[in-house]
Amino acid sequence: MIGKLMGWDDTIVALATPQGIGAIGVIRLSGNKAIGTINEMFKSRDLTQQPGHTLHVGLLHDGTDVLDQVVVSLYRAPASYTGEDVVEVSTHGSPFIQEKIINAITTRGVRLAKAGEFTQRAFLNGKLDLTQAEAVADLIASNTDASQRTALNNVRGGFSVVLRDLRDKLLSFSALIELELDFSQEDVEFADRSQLYDLITYAQGLTTQLISSFHLGNVIKNGVQVAIIGHPNAGKSTLLNTLLNENRAIVSHIPGTTRDTIEEVLNIDGILFRLIDTAGIRAHTEDQIESVGIERSLEKMKKADLVIYLFDVNEIEAADLLRFLAESEANGKRVLLAGNKVDLVEHDEIALKFSGINVLFLSAQKHIGIDVLKQRLVDLVIGGEVNTENTIVSNARHFEALRLMNTSLAEIEKGLQDQVSGDLLSLDIRRCLYYLGEITGEVTNEDQLDYIFSKFCIGK
Structure with missing residues (x-):
């Protein structure tokens, strides 16, 4: 196993459920001492003799001290999430009990897991590739139907299958071209250049499509910042309250009531819109606090992905709108x-x-046109229906690697057109494979992995 080659031959433990009081808490162990450690504390039966994927009810001890009545779940390597022996101890949801159990486990030579270490071991042991592992974190963090379905599609290998097929074909051509170099004096071609050209054309179309999906993926994953901008008393706070269907912002007929920005989240058709109600913008005010609020409004407008410019149809002229729009x-x-x-x-x-x-x-105020506004917001952001069955890129690291890969594909295409030598063509293909491997994890380093998995929650 790769994990053992990297010195990961120890056993880890962490609480796999959220902190706080609940019905149950799950304590997870992974490593070659996982079963033996819990077996030492579990007196009801010999766990070392039990098959994997079985549940066992009994008391958990620390010496003569009974810690809790628990359910022990056994998963034997390699048929587990991490590819190692895994034990999950379901306890009652008292933080005090959970802490006592974890302390008793760590005194037996098991160390506390780092953030994301269980999933990192799953990757290192070949249970997941890097795109699937990163999608696990996205799935945990998902907060809409669209983000959940997109992440689940990638966890199930949707992105990986597309990239793996392309990688295998590029590797095949690379091997044939490098084989030609061994017979350079005989002037033979093992790799069909026309087939390679077709593959590069296909790969360029695929990577361009994936790169284009990043905007949608970023919207699904992170949401959209929408600043509601306008003059005082245009109805910005009323609009925010109507969209949220609650009295979130103070509304009055007095201009300048909103002094600071108010931010709330609205889910429309699976897209999170982070609505920002801003102070009314006007050219002159003697109120120092209102002036600060206007400055903040302008700053929020600069940072927003989308701006709703709300105006009173009775108070503004068409020329003013055209000027603002320009x-x-x-x-x-x-x-x-x-x-x-x-x-x-x-x-x-x-x-x-x-x-x-x-x-x-x-x-x-009268809720007229609100549904149309919501639909217009969705259309402006995604430009159509979200099809989460398609592969959607939502990871900035993947986007950058795909962009570099597309540049390499263009260089391969140019090399084919210019009929460059096999050694130069081979270098271009290898560079393309490098960027492809960065996405799936065939090309990586320990520092990069530590950074990626440090963003996971502990226990996963």
Whole structure:
């Protein structure tokens, strides 16, 4: 096993359930001493003689001290999550009891696990590749249907299968080209250049598709920051309350009521929108606190992925909208123009007033146009229906490796067109395989692994 080659021949333990009081807590061990250690504390039967994937109920002791009545789950190597002997002890959910049990285990030569160490061992022992291992962390952190389905697809190997097939084909061509180098004096070709060219074309299309999916993957994983911007009394806080269906922000007829930004999360069709209600923006104010609030509003607008510019249809002119829209587009901001308080004016009047401008009309107070606003937000962010059955890249590390891989594929394509020698072509393919291996974990180092798995929770 790779873990043993790296010096990981010890046994680890950690609480696998969240801290705090609950019905049960699960304490997980992995390593060659896992079964023997618990067997020493479990007097009901000899666990060393029991088969894997079995459950055993009994009392857990520390010497003469009875710690708890527990359920012990046995998983024997290699048929376990980590590929090693794994024991899970289900105890009552008292933090005091859990701490006593873990302390008793560590006095028997078992050390506390680092963050993500169980999954890291699963990777090192070949139970998961690196994309699957990282998807485990994404699955734990998922908080919408879309993020859960995307992560689950990758845990099940959706991303890995696509990359593994491509890697095998590139390796095959690389081996044939390198074989040609051994017969360079005989001027023979074992690798069909036309087939290699077709493969590179296919690989470029695949990597381009995966790179393009990163925007959607990032949205699914991290959500979208949406700043609600507008003049005082445009109805920004009312809109926030209406979208959330609760009175989160203070609403009054007095301009400048909102002095600081208020942030809340809204789930629309599986996408998290991090809504930011901002202080009303106006050119002049003598209120120092309001001035600070306006500065913060402008700062939030700069950082937001999307801006809802909310305005009172009775108080603004079309020229002002066009000016704001032009400034926003010049700064690379996506803006949704939302005209509020349409319940106070005739429809034909506002349609004529803002003719030719893409404005969504609504009434935050009367809940008019709110469903249309939600759908428009989703459309602006993802541009269509989320199909989580497709492979979606949500990891920045994968995105960067794919980008470098695409550059290498272009170099291979150019080499084929220029009919470069086999040794140069082989170098380009090897470089492409290197970036591909960085994603799946065939190419890695211990520092990189420590960084990746340090972001996991302890016990997983």
